[in-house]
Amino acid sequence: MWQYEAPLRDMRYVIEEVLGLPAQWAALPAFAELDVDTARAVLAEAARFATEVLAPTNANGDLEGCTLAEGEVRTPRGYKEAYRAFVEAGWPALACDPAVGGQGLPQVLNAALYEMLAAANHAWTMYPGLLHGAYECLHLHASEELKQRYLGKVVSGEWLSTMCLTEAHAGSDLGLLATRATPAADGSYRLKGTKIFISGGEQDLTDNIVHLVLARLPDAPPGTKGISLFLAPKFLPDGSRNPLRCDGIEKKMGIKGSATCVMAFDGATGWLVGEPNRGLQAMFAMMNAARLHVALQGLAHAQNAHRNAVVYAHERLQSRAPLREGKAAADPIVLHPAMRRTLLRQRVLVEGARLIAYEAAHLIDLAEHAGDAAQRERAQEQAALLTPVLKSFLTDNGFALASDALQVFGGHGYTHDWGIEQCLRDARIAMIYEGTNQIQAIDLVVRKLVADGGRAFAAWLEALAASLPREARYAAAAAGQLQALGALAREVVAASREDAELPFRVADDLLRATALALIAHAWARAEAVSARPAHAGDAFHAAKRESAAHCFTHLRPEFEHALAQARAGWSPFAQVALGEMA
Known part of the structure; x- marks a missing residue:
């Protein structure tokens, strides 16, 4: 009953139409020979592997688990065969340097690959999930002797x-x-x-x-x-x-x-x-890559939960929907307002998050391959700001949207056979590992925003505002959210000089406000693309315009609430009462 279908059309939409990455790749010597057809072929083959090879191992892997005997671990049935196929197809080397055996493809294609893998089987994906981070760590910091002995084996996935x-x-x-x-x-x-x-x-x-x-x-x-x-x-x-x-x-x-x-x-x-x-400096090359991959795990669970919930909501007949007098005694539950609201909110958050995550992957490419040193520095700075936001917000959504999807399934969702309860359980860990989401918020607000007096954060918001298409229907609304976020950030920086704990108290809410402003920014750009005359009458682009409208009506109050919650943090949390409770 639980199925995985890769969202290839939306992936191509983000990569080609909204972000316009093929034109940007052409300007980077490292990717100058990469064309749209090749990128599409990579995505299609990744989808085939995830759907046909990996997804069938997901449910049985959950039921079997791993076993340990005499120090040796046995993984579930099908895991070894899937990994062998993964290595033979060259997937571990996708975004690695050709000088050490990699394929030298962009990080955004690697991000799309790992979104698909995590959606198909999160548990299996944990095994190769650290390979790229290990590659980065060894490539940048290991001695030549260690590189000769180990780097090639890591790049290929042999080890x-x-x-x-x-x-x-x-x-x-x-x-x-x-x-x-x-x-x-x-x-x-x-x-x-x-x-x-x-x-x-x-x-x-x-x-x-x-x-x-x-x-x-x-x-x-x-x-x-x-x-x-x-x-x-x-x-x-x-x-x-x-x-x-x-x-x-x-x-x-x-x-x-x-x-x-x-x-x-x-x-x-x-x-x-x-x-x-200086081990942490070397390890952080691995951890930052790992945190982006964890964000993609959150996106993957949210995407798959949403897709399966939509399918179920169209098939499940129950009760007569409002305004459907004279029709059948029972309608698909997708016609009921409560279900439509749930599914639309999921779609807005999932598809908006994909755009932000893929742009972050492209920033990593720019930080490494852009010809201009100033552009590389800006990209690195923006990627560093985005990483904690993505890791926290996308994994929060992975669990929350899976829970919302389970509600769509009703009592069936609470049973194992329908798959959503496994999705919910699997999604929860991503909020904890690679630095809990509260630690991500502290990283953003304390170590990045406050540490440099708000300079990098303000420059990032300015760049985001400048990238909004001025003719876009929602450009002004998105720019207004960025302005409100910038005002809050300045207040936090100023207040932190007198109240050292304040940045810690407001961190979670400020990060959420940042993420929701990014979602609005993403949908303003997407709506501008899908509103072009050439797309009139196309159902895919009509759905994009509908999602953008939903974002700026139904998600805007969530942004305003996050701002209000952050400002409530000016009042210290009670300490005496908690001490008495302890």
Whole structure:
């Protein structure tokens, strides 16, 4: 009953019509030879893989989960075969540098690929999901010797990778981590400690695993300034087993086909990646890529929940809809106002989010490949601002819209057979890992907005306003939301000089207001494209115009509410009462 159908038409609309990326690729030497037909072929083949190969493994993977026996993890039926097909088709190398075996295609095509993969089977996608981040980390920071030995295997997907950060006592506070790295005479290090929540820490998809591990050197300063990054493979270059092991796999609410491992390093051999005590800087190359992919997971769940809910709402007959006197005794529930409102809101948020996410992926390409240094710097700055907004807002929506979709299914949705309850369970983790959504809000407001006095944020809002088509029906309304957001940001920066806690109190609401302003900006641009005379009478573009109207009538109050909630944060949260409760 639960099916996946890739939204190829909307993906092409965003890439080709709204963002106009083919023309922008032509101006970048790295992508100058990429044409529209090739990009469309990549998307179509990715959709075929996700729909025909991967999606059939989703439900059984949830029911079977992973098993651990004598330190070895067994993944669900079909996972190994799907991964083998994924590697043989060259998907891991899609957006990697051709100089190290990659295909050199744009990040937006990689983003579309991973949206499809996560929608088809989120749990399976956890295994290759860290490959591109590992590639970036090694490509930028590893020694030539490590690159020669490991980078090509990661790029091809022959070997999978992990990101070993979290420890039981530390959680998100990496400054508390206790894993130790002791230098050895041969220039390597011996790692000792335990990491938890390690996705794919052990699996049966590849014959080696490249673990990237945060640890402390003996003379390291305290806190985050004393963290180094190490590469520790499951099997050493001589073929012997490294003394590291999986001590357990978590029994989880969702993504049960993903092995979430407790990893013990008992003097495991590792090699330093990057400079001593600067491991976080090296790891952040991996984390930023991972956070964009997590945002795409939220988009994927919201998209698939919406599509299946629409199908169900057209098929389910129940009650007579208002204003349908004289018709059949029962109508499709899609005719009822409550259902139409739910489904329209989903569509507006899903399709608007896709536009923002794909533009963020393009900003990453510009930051790396634009010919002008100032353009590269602007793109990097804007991508850094967008990353926490996307990670938080899209994953919030992934769970919330899946919950709304379950409501469309009614009692059937609460049972396993219809699929939406698995979607809801799987979506929840994306709000937590790779930095909780509250941490994303702090990153945006405290570390980015307040830290530079609001300069970068204000420049970003100005650029967004300048990109609005002036003839667009909703340009003025979208520009007004950006202005209101800018005014709030300035107030927060000014007030933070007297009240150091205020940015933390308003962070969640300011991030949500930012995201809703971006959604409005996206729909103003989309409406301008779909309102062109050439699109008159076309049902696809008519739906886009309808969605834009819904955004500026029904979502605008949500933006205004987020602003009001943020301003309510000027009043400190009660501390005495909470202390008494504790």
